[in-house]
Amino acid sequence: MQTIEAGKIEELREFIATILKSDYGDSNLISVLHKTQELFGYLPREVMDEIAQRMSLPTAHIWGVATFYHYFNLTAPGKYVISICLGTACYVKGAAEILTVIEQELGIKVGETTEDKLFSLQPARCLGACGLAPVVMINDKIYGDLTTVKIKKLIMDFRKSEQHK
Amino acid sequence: MAYDTIITFCDGTRCMHTQGRALQAVLEQELERCQIKDRVKITLSGCLGMCDKGPIMVVNPGYTIYGNLQESDIPEIVAEHIVKGNPVSRLVIQEDHLYNRFFRIFGDAKFFGKQMRIALRNCGIIDPENIDDYLALNGYEALAKVLTEMSPTEVIAEVKKSGLRGRGGAGFPTGLKWQFTAEQEGPDKFVICNADEGDPGAFMDRSAIEGDPHTVLEGMAIAGYAIGAKKGVIYIRAEYPLAIDRLYKAINQARKYNLLGDNILEAGFDFDIEIRLGAGAFVCGEETALIHSIQGARGMPRPRPPYPSVSGLFGKPTLINNVETWANIPVIMLDGAEWFSTIGTEKSKGTKVFALAGKVVNTGLVEVPMGTTLRQIVYDIGGGIPGNKKLKAIQTGGPSGGCLPEDYLDTPVDYESLAAAGSIMGSGGMIVIDEASCMVDIAKFFLEFTQNESCGKCTPCREGTKRMYEILERITAGEGRDGDIEKLERLGNMIKKSSLCGLGQSAPNPVLSTIKNFREEYEEHIREKKCRAGVCKELIGYSVNDNCIGCGACKKACPVGAITGKTKSKHEIDAEKCIKCGMCIATCKFDAIIKA
Ligand SMILES: Cc1cc2nc3c(=O)[nH]c(=O)nc-3n(C[C@H](O)[C@H](O)[C@H](O)COP(=O)(O)O)c2cc1C
Ligand code: FES
Numbered sequence: 173m174q175t176i177e178a179g180k181i182e183e184l185r186e187f188i189a190t191i192l193k194s195d196y197g198d199s200n201l202i203s204v205l206h207k208t209q210e211l212f213g214y215l216p217r218e219v220m221d222e223i224a225q226r227m228s229l230p231t232a233h234i235w236g237v238a239t240f241y242h243y244f245n246l247t248a249p250g251k252y253v254i255s256i257c258l259g260t261a262c263y264v265k266g267a268a269e270i271l272t273v274i275e276q277e278l279g280i281k282v283g284e285t286t287e288d289k290l291f292s293l294q295p296a297r298c299l300g301a302c303g304l305a306p307v308v309m310i311n312d313k314i315y316g317d318l319t320t321v322k323i324k325k326l327i328m329d330f331r332k333s334e335q336h337k
Numbered sequence: 338m339a340y341d342t343i344i345t346f347c348d349g350t351r352c353m354h355t356q357g358r359a360l361q362a363v364l365e366q367e368l369e370r371c372q373i374k375d376r377v378k379i380t381l382s383g384c385l386g387m388c389d390k391g392p393i394m395v396v397n398p399g400y401t402i403y404g405n406l407q408e409s410d411i412p413e414i415v416a417e418h419i420v421k422g423n424p425v426s427r428l429v430i431q432e433d434h435l436y437n438r439f440f441r442i443f444g445d446a447k448f449f450g451k452q453m454r455i456a457l458r459n460c461g462i463i464d465p466e467n468i469d470d471y472l473a474l475n476g477y478e479a480l481a482k483v484l485t486e487m488s489p490t491e492v493i494a495e496v497k498k499s500g501l502r503g504r505g506g507a508g509f510p511t512g513l514k515w516q517f518t519a520e521q522e523g524p525d526k527f528v529i530c531n532a533d534e535g536d537p538g539a540f541m542d543r544s545a546i547e548g549d550p551h552t553v554l555e556g557m558a559i560a561g562y563a564i565g566a567k568k569g570v571i572y573i574r575a576e577y578p579l580a581i582d583r584l585y586k587a588i589n590q591a592r593k594y595n596l597l598g599d600n601i602l603e604a605g606f607d608f609d610i611e612i613r614l615g616a617g618a619f620v621c622g623e624e625t626a627l628i629h630s631i632q633g634a635r636g637m638p639r640p641r642p643p644y645p646s647v648s649g650l651f652g653k654p655t656l657i658n659n660v661e662t663w664a665n666i667p668v669i670m671l672d673g674a675e676w677f678s679t680i681g682t683e684k685s686k687g688t689k690v691f692a693l694a695g696k697v698v699n700t701g702l703v704e705v706p707m708g709t710t711l712r713q714i715v716y717d718i719g720g721g722i723p724g725n726k727k728l729k730a731i732q733t734g735g736p737s738g739g740c741l742p743e744d745y746l747d748t749p750v751d752y753e754s755l756a757a758a759g760s761i762m763g764s765g766g767m768i769v770i771d772e773a774s775c776m777v778d779i780a781k782f783f784l785e786f787t788q789n790e791s792c793g794k795c796t797p798c799r800e801g802t803k804r805m806y807e808i809l810e811r812i813t814a815g816e817g818r819d820g821d822i823e824k825l826e827r828l829g830n831m832i833k834k835s836s837l838c839g840l841g842q843s844a845p846n847p848v849l850s851t852i853k854n855f856r857e858e859y860e861e862h863i864r865e866k867k868c869r870a871g872v873c874k875e876l877i878g879y880s881v882n883d884n885c886i887g888c889g890a891c892k893k894a895c896p897v898g899a900i901t902g903k904t905k906s907k908h909e910i911d912a913e914k915c916i917k918c919g920m921c922i923a924t925c926k927f928d929a930i931i932k933a
Contacts, residue, residue: 195568196632196651198633199631199632199633199651200633201633201634202613202614202615202616202630202633203613203614205616206575206614206616236635237633237634237635240618240635240636240792241615241616241617241618241636242616242617242618243575243576243615243616243617244616258537259537259538259539260536260537260538260539260694260695260732260735260766260768260782260783261538261694261695261700261768262538263538263779263782264695264696264768264769264770264774264779265695265696266919269918269919272916272917272918272919273896273918273920276896276897276916276918277896296576297537297538297619297786298536298537298538298539298540299350300350300540300543300544300577301350301351302388302538302540302692302694302695302700303351303388303389303391303694303700303701304350304351304388305694305695305700314350316351319923320918320919320920320923321894321920321923321924324894324896324920
């Protein structure tokens, strides 16, 4: 477990211990996975083993649950996570073209991370900003009323700000 | 010190984006400068539903709505309105008069003119993070009334009499569902709020919770009393962090006020609510899948019966309703089933919230009485289609729904009429589509979603939707064959009949409804290899026309270097290299690039 920080593991253990004490406590696997992702940014395989032990569940079951839900990442995400909204309103307003440009610019497909670990590209379904369609969310910030030109510039700006650091 | 003025900023995604926060800071400075800071309370509200006019600010008393605000407008508003009491009419959003009693609080705006707000009655009015605001507007009075004056049987009778039907999509009579769950024996029962909101183009439930979380809690507590449950669970998508946060705050405040917890209002009734997060799976909106998900498993549906009302969460009788359904309950209890049932049509009572979006001028949440026509929603409330484009279709019901063409504009929105027209009411997504969209592509878009979200348990849905998707891919790639349309229809009908859960049973709807209403577009794709909207990339090519002055802007913009040409002479596009991303069209100032 080289990359897994002990402090975070400890926090997770406490979380599990508390939650197991509540009514129907052992049904809280998904909450535990959320907590894990909050701590580590994704669900590291070793941590799944840890959860399996603490919750007396087979790792295979945990793996099954983790892979069923789109929200959980099984690999570490990039520094900037670009969530492109592929909801209906955005689609009708040209999200597909925005996506083509992002894929072209970053050289990755949806669900992947760039080699320099700077960008990840994820699909999202309606970010609740349909009035601004088409939109992307980069980390926690919404960028709306996009055009192919604007998104290209946006990505360039992020790249530039990284080079200056 | 008492306040004499309350200023509310819309805190919806759109308004925040359009610098709502900066305005708030300027306002605070300005109030400070005029030394009237103590007189004015500043609050935030959930989405007011006027997203295209953001940022929005409401001044009370007087219910004046300001829109399209800039920082420079603030000093004028403070000086004229707050200090002298004269609203700055230039900035006020003011149109037709409103007719409903709930509107008193919304001010005069045409956007609200045909609307009627019951489920969203408090959204945008109260501070959702402050229970006192909710209490001030009759909050929890319905719960108090029910606990002190009504027996559980009377509560259920009242819900039945109101004619309320589930707002989550299926439209099942709510009172009946309550009755079935109440009839089950045993002390352990559950009440669940379905806030999974799976439709990928809709945000009604999210805004309802963000704007007024307490009404959902109150509705659930009333149901707990009526059916004999002590525990409630809200299942909400993890993608809604703000809504989740507000629910936690609301639950804690309600506990403090003894409106949740043990011996509520000293009436001997115990009820508490827990929050469980979803994790991004559309099928988890389906009630049996949702229950599996709460139990910590993969969200796979199971055959019904037994229905959750008999065997639900942890095998106990469980009542599941949608967020909007819950939001109606306190109003029905306070204002009475009789009043409620005067709104709407014969079989669909009350109002429905829609998330209006797509190619329409005003996007945002609208709540209208059942029976309002699509035309009224899109044109009177939505303001029509921007840019003189022509309406092509209205999509309701998201991936389970259908696309209705212009001829159906006078269809009233109620469960039966929309179903008869070939779509469904659904949970409230309403997307306006204009000529720029290709209907085959739209059908493919929805099917891509459903086949991706199919949980894989039953074969018709898992394999069938994939095969349908492949056929659509072929058609949009210009490789359609004669007989493809018939094959889609046959497959679609079979999947509808033989799938295990509502996902598969409704997945073919977008395809079948577009075939029914836009068959000629399918035929064009197959026979003439033509996409009239210029969307299907394989069927179009980009070329440069004589408008080109050779400025070179497109050449620079092209990400793949497909454009060549000398400065000041007409450029050319290499069709082999072109990826049809549209970048050149967006860049060109001379309309010199065309797709055909
Ligand atoms: C695939 C699928 C997705 C669904 N998604 C939702 C949803 O996101 N929200 C919701 O309230 N109901 C959803 N439903 C309907 C629920 O199964 C259930 O009918 C509803 O929550 C009952 O509440 P109501 O009677 O108040 O509408 C979905 C159903 C299916 C088949
Ligand atoms: S569809 Fe993209 S924000 Fe709603």
